Amino acid sequence: MTTAVEVHDLKAWFGKTEALHGINMAVEAKHATAVIGPSGCGKSTFIRCLNRMHETNPEAKAEGTVRVGGVDIYEMPAVDVRRRVGMVFQKPNPFPTMTIYDNVAAGLKLNGTHNRKILDDVVEHSLQQAALWEEVKDILKKQSGASLSGGQQQRLCIARALAVSPEVMLMDEPASALDPISTAKIEDLIFELKQKLTIVIVTHNMQQASRVAEFTGFFLMGNLIEYDKTEKIFTNPSDKRTEDYITGRFG
Amino acid sequence: MPNRQIGFRRQMTDYFFTGLAAGLSVVVVSALIAILAYLVLRGVGSLNWSFLTQTPKPVGEAGGGMANALLGSVMILGIASLFGVPVGIGAGIYLAEYGRNRLGQLVRFTSDVLNGVPSIVIGLVAYGLVVIPQRHFSAFAGGVALAIMMVPTVARTTEEMLLLVPHAVREAAFGIGIPQWRTTISITLPTARAGIITGVMLAFARVAGETAPLMFTAFGNQFWSFSANQPIAALPLQIFTYAITPYDDWHRQAWAGALMLVILIVGTTTLVRFVFMRRMLGGVR
Numbered sequence: 001m002t003t004a005v006e007v008h009d010l011k012a013w014f015g016k017t018e019a020l021h022g023i024n025m026a027v028e029a030k031h032a033t034a035v036i037g038p039s040g041c042g043k044s045t046f047i048r049c050l051n052r053m054h055e056t057n058p059e060a061k062a063e064g065t066v067r068v069g070g071v072d073i074y075e076m077p078a079v080d081v082r083r084r085v086g087m088v089f090q091k092p093n094p095f096p097t098m099t100i101y102d103n104v105a106a107g108l109k110l111n112g113t114h115n116r117k118i119l120d121d122v123v124e125h126s127l128q129q130a131a132l133w134e135e136v137k138d139i140l141k142k143q144s145g146a147s148l149s150g151g152q153q154q155r156l157c158i159a160r161a162l163a164v165s166p167e168v169m170l171m172d173e174p175a176s177a178l179d180p181i182s183t184a185k186i187e188d189l190i191f192e193l194k195q196k197l198t199i200v201i202v203t204h205n206m207q208q209a210s211r212v213a214e215f216t217g218f219f220l221m222g223n224l225i226e227y228d229k230t231e232k233i234f235t236n237p238s239d240k241r242t243e244d245y246i247t248g249r250f251g
Numbered sequence: 252m253p254n255r256q257i258g259f260r261r262q263m264t265d266y267f268f269t270g271l272a273a274g275l276s277v278v279v280v281s282a283l284i285a286i287l288a289y290l291v292l293r294g295v296g297s298l299n300w301s302f303l304t305q306t307p308k309p310v311g312e313a314g315g316g317m318a319n320a321l322l323g324s325v326m327i328l329g330i331a332s333l334f335g336v337p338v339g340i341g342a343g344i345y346l347a348e349y350g351r352n353r354l355g356q357l358v359r360f361t362s363d364v365l366n367g368v369p370s371i372v373i374g375l376v377a378y379g380l381v382v383i384p385q386r387h388f389s390a391f392a393g394g395v396a397l398a399i400m401m402v403p404t405v406a407r408t409t410e411e412m413l414l415l416v417p418h419a420v421r422e423a424a425f426g427i428g429i430p431q432w433r434t435t436i437s438i439t440l441p442t443a444r445a446g447i448i449t450g451v452m453l454a455f456a457r458v459a460g461e462t463a464p465l466m467f468t469a470f471g472n473q474f475w476s477f478s479a480n481q482p483i484a485a486l487p488l489q490i491f492t493y494a495i496t497p498y499d500d501w502h503r504q505a506w507a508g509a510l511m512l513v514i515l516i517v518g519t520t521t522l523v524r525f526v527f528m529r530r531m532l533g534g535v536r
Contacts, residue, residue, distance in 0.1 A: 086427065
């Protein structure tokens with residue numbers, strides 16, 4: 001077992017409000033880890049600290065250490081961090097003015113890769129990994145990313161994130177805006193992806209957590225209450241608050 | 252049934268307000284059409300080949316045209332756009348992407364005030380900035396005056412259009428490690444392109460008809476001038492000059508000049524839209 005992401009005493013603020021009160025967590029490499037908890041518990045803030053997206057909000061700041069592959073991401077340029085730790089957002093957000101091809105290629109192109117051959121390969125490979133290739137291979141350069149259905153758009157966003165070959169993929173409720181069939185596709189995809197990279201997924205859906213993730217962390221009011229194997233969390237949690245939450249007594 | 256009565260009343264209210272809105276739109280549009288129609292009516296008779304190719308003739312001599320003024324307007328507006336559009340768009344980018352601070356507030360306020368400054372005052376500023384140091388009037392000075400007038404409109408529409416781009420689009424770019432400046436240039440600006448072009452065209456159309464700021468900058472000229480460094484004719488100036496004379500022939504030419512000015516504005520706007528929108532289709536579809 002190797003650790004992909006090691007979080008030590010991570011605190012995060014919005015203005016003067018402390019949203020995370022010192023989180024410690026070790027995320028297993030090439031597995032999926034689910035982050036659950038009621039709204040406002042800090043789970044989105046937490047994963048946004050793992051690729052330094054948190055600080056794109058001018059009011060926000062974070063403190064503590066987050067090591068990805070042994071390197072403290074707060075010691076390196078944020079732009080580099082985000083290429084190693086990719087992110088998929090709650091709502092699909094393809095670039096509206098770009099074709100499907102350009103959406104996937106954007107991360108490489110806009111950072112200076114212009115070799116056609118490389119781009120073509122990466123685009124095809126990423127779309128295949130995101131299980132979207134077959135559906136879009138004939139309209140790659142004809143249609144805009146925004147012309148696809150919601151579920152396709154989300155897989156396009158996954159392909160776009162994969163194109164810069166990240167080690168870790170953060171997913172912030174990636175299926176909450178999608179219908180059940182699209183959701184199932186995303187979940188299948190997570191199964192495939194975790195063979196190659198580490199996944200941290202925030203979800204409101206506890207069934208989803210138990211389906212896709214080997215490990216689950218339960219957040220409550222800015223604290224990590226319990227973090228264990230998913231099976232243990234859902235069948236035999238050690239903390240009373242975890243039990244109350246998963247049995248639906250609050251949240 | 253009371254339900255049916257309520258339904259009837261709602262239906263009538265709906266018809267009434269829809270009718271009202273439609274009626275008011277007709278009032279607005281008919282004013283525009285009336286102006287354009289009158290302009291065509293009075294101007295089209297004198298709009299002929301010699302009008303487009305000749306310079307003004309002395310009073311009493313028939314014929315002559317505004318070719319030099321047409322060229323002058325094109326040159327002045329070109330210079331104005333060359334300076335005004337980049338500065339305006341740059342300021343707009345700053346306001347939208349970095350301007351959540353004191354300096355941003357100041358720029359915003361200044362630009363709104365500048366938008367309200369009478370155009371003749373802007374002309375005086377250009378006079379002080381360019382004409383006095385150079386000791387002569389010039390097309391360049393006219394361009395500077397109009398550029399100053401374009402900046403606030405372009406800046407504020409650029410800002411507003413950029414702010415309309417959803418934050419999720421920027422986040423998507425940050426999320427794959429694209430730096431902020433790259434995101435602005437390659438993602439946010441193209442997304443807001445249509446709106447920004449509208450703003451630029453609005454500013455262009457507004458300054459194209461300005462007369463006052465050109466009086467002591469471009470000054471006007473009865474002859475050909477191809478130099479940006481010399482006094483030059485401009486359509487609005489020529490229209491003004493001709494309109495206040497007592498000569499019928501010059502009045503007719505002034506009408507044709509006004510029509511020409513409108514054609515110039517509509518033509519440029521359409522052309523720019525056509526070129527940019529066509530390029531955009533490649534991305535959108």
